[in-house]
Amino acid sequence: MSRSQTSTQLAILAAFLLAIFVVVPWIIAASGRFDLYYTLTSVALLSIASAGVWLTFYIGRINIGQGAYALMGGYVSAILVVQAGLSFWLTLPLAGMFCAAISVLIGLPILRLRGVYFAMVTLVLTEVARLTALALPITNGAKGMVSIPLPGPIGFGGFNLVPNFATLKTPNLAFYYLSMVLMCLCFGAMYRLVHSRIGKLCQSLQQNEELASSIGVNITLLRVIAYAISSFLGGLSGAIFVGIAQSIYPSSFTVTDSVNFMLNCFLGGLGYVFGPIIGTFLLYFGWDLLFQTGPYQLLIFSSLLIIFMLVLPNGLLSLNPFAGKKA
Amino acid sequence: MSAGETILEVKGISRRFGGLVAVNDVSFNVAEKQILSVIGPNGAGKSTLFKLIASFLTPSAGEVLFQGARISGLSPHIVARKGVVRTFQETTVFKAMTVRENIVIAHHLRSHAGLTGFYFGSQIARSDEAEFGRSADEIIDFLGLAEQRDKLASSLPHGHLRALGIGIGLATNPKLLLLDEPFAGMNHDETSRAVAMVGRVRERGVTVVLVEHDMPAVMKISDRVVVLNFGVKIAEGTPAEIQRNDKVIEAYLGSEDASIGL
Amino acid sequence: MTQVLANGLYLGAQYALIALGLTLIFSLMNVLNFAHGQMYVLGGFITYTVYAQLGLPFVIALICSGVTLAIIGALIEKYLFRPVIKRSVRDESTMLLAAAIAFFFDAVILLAFGEKQRGVPKILNGVFVSQPLIMPYDRMLVGVLAIALIAAFMLFMQYSKPGRAMRALAQDRMAAQLMGVNVDRYSMIGFALGAMLAGLVGGLLVAITGVNSGIGGPISIKAFMMVMIGGAGVVGGAIAGGFILGMLESVGLTVLHAYGDITYLAIFAGLMVFLAIRPHGLMGKPWG
Numbered sequence: 022m023s024r025s026q027t028s029t030q031l032a033i034l035a036a037f038l039l040a041i042f043v044v045v046p047w048i049i050a051a052s053g054r055f056d057l058y059y060t061l062t063s064v065a066l067l068s069i070a071s072a073g074v075w076l077t078f079y080i081g082r083i084n085i086g087q088g089a090y091a092l093m094g095g096y097v098s099a100i101l102v103v104q105a106g107l108s109f110w111l112t113l114p115l116a117g118m119f120c121a122a123i124s125v126l127i128g129l130p131i132l133r134l135r136g137v138y139f140a141m142v143t144l145v146l147t148e149v150a151r152l153t154a155l156a157l158p159i160t161n162g163a164k165g166m167v168s169i170p171l172p173g174p175i176g177f178g179g180f181n182l183v184p185n186f187a188t189l190k191t192p193n194l195a196f197y198y199l200s201m202v203l204m205c206l207c208f209g210a211m212y213r214l215v216h217s218r219i220g221k222l223c224q225s226l227q228q229n230e231e232l233a234s235s236i237g238v239n240i241t242l243l244r245v246i247a248y249a250i251s252s253f254l255g256g257l258s259g260a261i262f263v264g265i266a267q268s269i270y271p272s273s274f275t276v277t278d279s280v281n282f283m284l285n286c287f288l289g290g291l292g293y294v295f296g297p298i299i300g301t302f303l304l305y306f307g308w309d310l311l312f313q314t315g316p317y318q319l320l321i322f323s324s325l326l327i328i329f330m331l332v333l334p335n336g337l338l339s340l341n342p343f344a345g346k347k348a
Numbered sequence: 349m350s351a352g353e354t355i356l357e358v359k360g361i362s363r364r365f366g367g368l369v370a371v372n373d374v375s376f377n378v379a380e381k382q383i384l385s386v387i388g389p390n391g392a393g394k395s396t397l398f399k400l401i402a403s404f405l406t407p408s409a410g411e412v413l414f415q416g417a418r419i420s421g422l423s424p425h426i427v428a429r430k431g432v433v434r435t436f437q438e439t440t441v442f443k444a445m446t447v448r449e450n451i452v453i454a455h456h457l458r459s460h461a462g463l464t465g466f467y468f469g470s471q472i473a474r475s476d477e478a479e480f481g482r483s484a485d486e487i488i489d490f491l492g493l494a495e496q497r498d499k500l501a502s503s504l505p506h507g508h509l510r511a512l513g514i515g516i517g518l519a520t521n522p523k524l525l526l527l528d529e530p531f532a533g534m535n536h537d538e539t540s541r542a543v544a545m546v547g548r549v550r551e552r553g554v555t556v557v558l559v560e561h562d563m564p565a566v567m568k569i570s571d572r573v574v575v576l577n578f579g580v581k582i583a584e585g586t587p588a589e590i591q592r593n594d595k596v597i598e599a600y601l602g603s604e605d606a607s608i609g610l
Numbered sequence: 611m612t613q614v615l616a617n618g619l620y621l622g623a624q625y626a627l628i629a630l631g632l633t634l635i636f637s638l639m640n641v642l643n644f645a646h647g648q649m650y651v652l653g654g655f656i657t658y659t660v661y662a663q664l665g666l667p668f669v670i671a672l673i674c675s676g677v678t679l680a681i682i683g684a685l686i687e688k689y690l691f692r693p694v695i696k697r698s699v700r701d702e703s704t705m706l707l708a709a710a711i712a713f714f715f716d717a718v719i720l721l722a723f724g725e726k727q728r729g730v731p732k733i734l735n736g737v738f739v740s741q742p743l744i745m746p747y748d749r750m751l752v753g754v755l756a757i758a759l760i761a762a763f764m765l766f767m768q769y770s771k772p773g774r775a776m777r778a779l780a781q782d783r784m785a786a787q788l789m790g791v792n793v794d795r796y797s798m799i800g801f802a803l804g805a806m807l808a809g810l811v812g813g814l815l816v817a818i819t820g821v822n823s824g825i826g827g828p829i830s831i832k833a834f835m836m837v838m839i840g841g842a843g844v845v846g847g848a849i850a851g852g853f854i855l856g857m858l859e860s861v862g863l864t865v866l867h868a869y870g871d872i873t874y875l876a877i878f879a880g881l882m883v884f885l886a887i888r889p890h891g892l893m894g895k896p897w898g
Contacts (some may be wrong), residue, residue, distance in 0.1 A: 083702055130889070137636075137640065137842075140705060141834045142838065145835055148827070148874075149874055149875060153872070153874075153875045217466050217467050218466040222456065224442070225453055229443075231436070232436065234424045236428060236453070236516065240425070280709045284706060287706055319717035320718065322713070327710045330694055331707075334694045334698035334707075
């Protein structure tokens with residue numbers, strides 16, 4: 022990579038960070054559109070979940086089941102906060118790891134399936150997660166869990182690194198910063214992954230499984246690890262949503278959400294690490310804008326989607342270097 | 349160059365697919381730094397035998413021992429780790445990577461750092477990467493691919509693809525290299541160069557087992573030859589012995605390959 | 611126990627019909643029809659409209675459902691799936707299109723028929739009682755009709771010209787084309803047929819359990835589970851999957867009732883274990 026290329030990239034990165042951490046809050050404060058905080062926070066969190074789906078794609082699988090892990094993560098966090106009295110912040114990694122653990126159990130039998138078969142199973146997974154949430158006593162069934170307290174402080178002694186959200190005048194702003202920071206961390210980590218040797222290993226897996234195996238790549242391990250990380254991200258995303266919404270229901274994440282995560286990746290370009298951010302942003306704002314059409318929202322949305330697939334069947338950025346091989 | 353001790357033992361290997369017996373009770377040994385070829389008419393079970401040795405298939409009976417330890421039935425990537433590496437019949441490379449990237453990534457088996465090390469760029473990982481780069485360049489020069497170094501594998505002509513395939517095999521630092529039809533589809537000149545290349549591979553200390561149809565090439569390069577027909581070993585010996593063997597001549601006259609070369 | 615079995619059989623027959631439609635489409639075009647459940651719902655609503663609101667005989671209502679869905683299916687294949695399949699290089703494209711179509715159906719159904727649960731008057735009164743078995747006549751009729759339709763479908767696929775062409779296409783696309791089978795036409799017919807089956811089951815079951823706009827998605831998921839159990843792309847597998855799921859549901863609802871509604875969780879867990887051993891279902895082709 023040439024020096025000018027690196028410095029251009031760094032400049033873009035700096036501009037982006039400046040935009041989301043400084044410029045946007047300034048614009049919102051100036052325009053008074055504080056509702057936008059929630060919108061942008063949602064975009065950030067949804068893009069984290071979509072990043073997970075992107076990662077599954079990176080190992081050659083079509084994952085339409087991220088909604089299940091978002092739901093699982095959300096419930097784990099909710100249950101731990103409400104019933105075990107744990108700090109919200111502690112439940113975040115716990116929710117993520119719970120999802121990762123479950124995904125290993127599920128992944129071991131299904132990761133060897135390919136294409137449509139794998140997709141089918143993940144789709145069913147989302148629905149089963151919902152049904153389970155409905156059925157188990159601990160999740161409170163259809164009534165869901167409500168009145169979940171806002172995140173508490175992180176601090177030592179009398180000094181708080183992170184304030185108690187309940188004491189904040191605008192917790193939305195705090196959630197915004199939280200989500201943006203996590204989004205940047207998440208995608209930073211993914212960027213590193215893709216550009217490290219591990220990224221090359223995944224690419225080798227995508228391009229030629231047998232050959233990868235014969236040069237010593239443990240494809241099962243790699244797949245399971247990727248899927249576990251993906252599910253971790255899904256669970257994390259769900260857990261934070263619960264913190265914001267302060268409630269969770271079996272229908273909080275459905276098959277539609279799973280499909281949307283997939284869509285975010287596809288729209289942003291499956292070959293680009295930052296694709297999910299773009300895709301989520303476009304889709305979420307698109308959907309939000311259509312809200313004004315009332316009952317026709319879904320109709321118009323799905324029609325536009327169909328038209329999009331007809332016109333650009335290979336996604337927005339179809340200059341994917343590893344397109345052409347059906348995974 | 350004298351061959352050393354036995355490095356590979358194929359013992360009574362059989363493989364059934366449903367009712368069809370593709371390989372039937374085949375046994376032979378390969379000595380270190382030897383070049384052994386497996387030949388036979390089409391459909392004789394050579395490819396299946398290869399897959400069995402590299403553990404891409406599990407034998408229905410019998411076993412394969414490498415350096416005295418059983419490798420049959422182990423996961424392919426573990427067998428590769430032990431030093432038995434296979435190249436593929438349909439010149440298989442990573443088409444969307446450059447020549448250099450292909451060979452660098454094939455060094456995977458030589459990594460000392462683990463996945464986390466590579467992710468965080470640990471000291472060991474970085475020295476690994478430096479070594480891989482150096483070794484890849486050395487292999488590229490060895491195979492005469494220096495000009496194609498940064499070209500996408502998908503854009504390479506046939507001969508270079510084959511060389512790349514061998515390069516990938518070499519990158520793993522194998523003790524035993526299984527070459528699946530390395531001379532297929534080559535003209536006379538290309539074959540001579542490929543044969544010389546296989547000879548140089550052996551000089552690096554690698555034992556080579558190859559499956560081939562091209563008789564003149566096989567007879568020229570091999571120390572020993574094993575002949576299969578209908579999944580059964582019908583002969584084994586030096587090239588000269590094989591050429592005089594009645595059963596072998598009969599097997600070949602009965603199929604399309606009429607010439608067994610001289 | 612016999613009651614559970616009888617319920618399982620009648621339900622299984624319906625499910626088998628749904629799975630058959632899905633499998634047919636999948637085997638012909640390697641497309642997973644996400645909208646299959648919505649087609650079922652649409653069929654149900656059409657039957658409801660014709661039978662309950664217009665007062666026409668039930669059979670006519672069924673035929674309307676079938677024909678309408680067949681036409682819709684043909685149109686979807688020709689104008690939506692065909693162009694995308696021709697131009698896409700990856701599986702995701704057709705899947706996303708299928709998902710978009712499912713959403714579209716959901717939206718249309720909601721707008722056209724509203725949210726309320728709809729039912730129709732009983733098509734047949736009375737109950738068959740033979741202790742310990744209690745089976746309402748309408749369920750028996752629907753069960754018999756479903757089995758008759760399955761049989762008709764099998765005969766059609768086995769002996770008719772379009773049926774043979776579609777089977778050839780499903781087995782080996784290239785070879786079928788070389789033999790002169792018009793791929794485009796039979797893909798369309800196949801999709802139409804698959805859609806029609808979904809619509810017919812919708813019409814049949816609206817007479818028993820009613821229909822509402824929200825069950826499209828869950829029905830699609832159930833259809834996928836059947837296909838996973840029985841194996842994708844194989845007719846026998848679809849029927850087996852359908853009956854097995856029907857049985858499992860019937861048994862599960864009775865046996866596991868005490869533990870809450872974890873029937874589907876149990877089925878899914880079982881399915882995971884099953885797929886670990888047999889990834890392609892009972893009779894599936896290796897990776898399509």
